[in-house]
Amino acid sequence: METENEITGKKTVMVVDDEQDVLLSVTQILEANNYRTIKASDGYECLEKLKEEIPEVILLDIMMPGLTSREILEEITKDGRLAKVKIIFITAVHSLEAEEAGLLNASQVVDYIEKPFSMKRLLDAIEKVVTE
Amino acid sequence: MEYRHPYLGLEPGKKKPLILVLAILFGLVLDAYSSFILGKDIVYTHFFYIPIVLGGIWYYRDAVYVALLLGLVHIITTLIARDFGIVTLEAMQRTAIFIIVAYIVGFVSEKQAKSLVLEEKKRRDAIRKSEEKYQSLVESTDDSIYLVDRDCRYLFMNKKHLSRLGLSGDQFQGRAYGDFHSEDEAKDFAEKINHVFVTGSSIQYEHEGSREGYFLRTLSPVKDPETGEITAVTVVSKDITGRKHAEEEIRKLNKKLELRVIDLEEITRMKTQFLSMTSHELKTPLTPVNAQLQMLREGYMGKLNAKQEKSIDVILRNVERFGNLINDITDISRIEAGRIRVSFKRMNLNDVVNEAIKMQEPFAQEKGIKISMRLGELPIVIGDAERLRQVISNLLENAIKFSKGSSDVEVETKRDGENVLVRVTDHGIGISREDEEKLFRPFSQIDTSMGRAYGGSGLGLAIAKGLIQVHGGKIWVESEPGKGSSFYFSIPIEQTIEEKEAPLLIRRSH
């Protein structure tokens, strides 16, 4: 899988969102900016796909049906293979609410983007992570 | 059985006049005998009966009558002794002396009797008074008080209890508890009375009357002061029906209140949940709209002509406004619910002012307005930089919005005693005094038609007020209609993070 990245030279971003239109829009933006994307509609799909492939960044929504964000976060942080993956929340939930829920404590969580998001803000955030 | 003496209107009690009569008769016989036998008018004979007669007088305690009577007796005996001859001067003198002595003895005796009577009267008065005291004690209370013997027969009851049982006077005589109460009550009462008789100690219990209300009864033993034996039981019965009902009422009310509190907690919880839900649900559809528009605008879907770009700018601007509105509504609802979220940190207010100005500058330039700054040296304060930026931004936005032409907007910061002060001044349309207080209420625009003309929802200042209050500060306005306005807010310096968060934590934990 690493090799694939090397071949194409593209960084991989996993987008997890239960809203298909959001999923579509975000991946469209990312792909237009030369990122490879993996789509997941909920926590189960996210964890399932992480078994096959390890992205550089995960864009994670909060408040999705199925697994809660906390559960997803726990699964990711305890999986040694995923230690280098950075997580950026992209959500309509207020950041202070997420902070209160203890979602921002994990060191892998590097940014928090509130919806509706600005394209520039999104691209800057990812850019910052992948160039590090 | 009254003690009356003739002079005092009181009777000499057990003292019998017979004794006196006998004494006099005895004296008479003795006198006559001695005179006859000895044939002489012997003074000595008198001495036989004088002590006896005087004793009688003392006993009888009636000086004048007795003295006169004795004088008479003496004269008669003397006359008899002389065969009714002439009474000598000497005999008359003796009689007089005798009367005087008898009178003195009687007088002293009477005096003593009087003082005895007075003492007795005093004693009886005292007893009557103390009895009256107890009587009034027993009668003045609202409680039923009664005395029963071992067989629960009434020995005494106060008027209150008489009327409660529908009796009067001493109609209770010969009747028992069981005559006025149900069989069960009587049985229970008998057991309790028996208990007091056996143990010798008081008991207290609440009694639910079968006919009326609730009573708190205290049963105490009455002991014979000499033998210590229990002779009766006093029952003090306090009507606690009102209290019972009140307690019942309070219990019911408490229950209701408890339910209401639970309801309210539930409502508050639901409200908060509803708010974050609403805000989330409203933003969700807005997100792809906004994203797609941005892509369009950036030419992701092909190059746009100028008209298309302009059109999309309009849409984008309003999508953004819509997003801000959702945030504002969420904020104001949270402020009103006391659940606004803030994150306090040590910060410099000047940095926040600079940031806000940077954000508003483009809008100012559009109107040809210059924002001038006078930033004083400020101590570090505890605050939520993002929220304070929101407040200053809104003040600046308003200042720009309501400025006339291209007049300048001024921002000043300074330390003001124990506070840091921020002022935003414009030279715009100004605000009349009546309107000044309305400004900080949610959805208040001074003139709705004008408000619409200027855009905005009327939430900005209400949110600002809430946010400043959360910081323990104040926000106010000074304005002159037609000339411009100055908005101020101040935040206390001497507050630690803990002090600031304490009220929030309390609110949150509720």
Ligand SMILES: Nc1ncnc2c1ncn2[C@@H]1O[C@H](COP(=O)(O)OP(=O)(O)OP(=O)(O)O)[C@@H](O)[C@H]1O
């Ligand atoms: N600098 C000012 N000069 C004159 N009037 C003002 C000024 N600032 C506020 N007002 C008046 O107070 C009202 C309330 O202001 P507020 O900031 O709360 O709402 P808004 O600006 O109308 O809308 P929003 O800020 O929510 O977009 C305004 O509509 C306006 O009538």
Ligand SMILES: [Mg+2]
């Ligand atoms: Mg405003």
